Amino acid sequence: MAAQLDEAEKQILGALLVDFNERGLNASVLSKGYEGPKVIKLTEAICISDDITTVDFELALKDLEKKKFIRTGPFKAYENSPDSSMVIIGGYSLREYAGLTELGYKAAKQTPNRPAKSQRIINNVHISGGSFNNMQLAAGEVITQKLEVSSGTEANILQDLIRILQTQGQTVSKEQQDALALAIAHANDGDGKSAKSLLEKVCGPVWSSVQPVMWPIVGDIVKKSLGLS
Numbered sequence: 001m002a003a004q005l006d007e008a009e010k011q012i013l014g015a016l017l018v019d020f021n022e023r024g025l026n027a028s029v030l031s032k033g034y035e036g037p038k039v040i041k042l043t044e045a046i047c048i049s050d051d052i053t054t055v056d057f058e059l060a061l062k063d064l065e066k067k068k069f070i071r072t073g074p075f076k077a078y079e080n081s082p083d084s085s086m087v088i089i090g091g092y093s094l095r096e097y098a099g100l101t102e103l104g105y106k107a108a109k110q111t112p113n114r115p116a117k118s119q120r121i122i123n124n125v126h127i128s129g130g131s132f133n134n135m136q137l138a139a140g141e142v143i144t145q146k147l148e149v150s151s152g153t154e155a156n157i158l159q160d161l162i163r164i165l166q167t168q169g170q171t172v173s174k175e176q177q178d179a180l181a182l183a184i185a186h187a188n189d190g191d192g193k194s195a196k197s198l199l200e201k202v203c204g205p206v207w208s209s210v211q212p213v214m215w216p217i218v219g220d221i222v223k224k225s226l227g228l229s
Contacts, residue, residue: 005107008060010115011046013069013108016100021226022219024196027102033071036099061098069104073097114227154184157217161199164214168206176202187221195222 005013019037039061047054064070077091100108107113161180162172172180183198195218200207203214 005113006060007115008046008052008056009064009069010113011052012042012057012060012064012098013100013104013113014115015042015045016070016098017105017108017226018223020100020105021190021192021222022215024192024215024219026193030100030102030105033073033101034099035073035097038097039072039095042098061095064104065093067103068101069107070098071101072099154181154188157184157221160217161214164210165203165206168209170203170206183218184221187218188225190222190225192219192222 016036025034043054043057046052047057061070061072065072072093072095074094074096075091076094158177158181161184162177165172165176179198179202183195183202186192186195186198196215199211199214199218203210
């Protein structure tokens with residue numbers, strides 16, 4: 001039977017599922033744990049109206065932890081006083097970030113637990129060429145210029161991806177075009193991991209430069225295919 005969640009819990013799981021899919025993460029990180037979005041960013045995304053307050057959010061976050069649907073971190077060990085006769089072993093979460101567990105991923109995919117509209121976590125990051133929104137950037141990633149890319153049909157999206165590569169001085173072969181089309185097909189099937197793997201393979205050494213522009217386009221297809229937009 002599907003877990004019974006309130007709206008705040010649904011919104012948190014929904015936002016974490018969007019983030020998980022857009023980053024193309026795999027099942028192994030669900031069991032091992034991973035550093036998900038900052039809790040402060042989750043709060044900003046979900047508490048955008050009076051329907052869900054920050055109190056609702058904090059209580060929902062605690063409940064999801066108790067249900068083992070999410071993990072928060074980083075973990076900090078208890079500091080024992082050198083003068084104390086009692087030694088406390090263990091620690092606690094600083095709750096700076098949150099990520100899904102296997103149970104949470106499964107719960108988020110169940111129809112009764114899907115919110116009417118999942119909120120997307122917004123990160124404003126300044127990189128050379130301007131400020132880019134809604135992107136998960138790893139440390140050290142750069143891009144040489146800001147590209148305006150319009151969404152549209154699959155054919156238009158394919159042409160957008162090709163143009164992004166061409167702006168980096170890359171010649172896109174027929175085989176590479178076919179691989180990009182296959183990545184779009186995987187995205188339409190909700191398979192973000194395979195889509196991202198193909199993109200990285202096609203882009204090769206310029207992947208770190210084009211990822212901040214290219215992946216949000218394909219990630220949006222993944223999100224739509226899962227009914228999260």
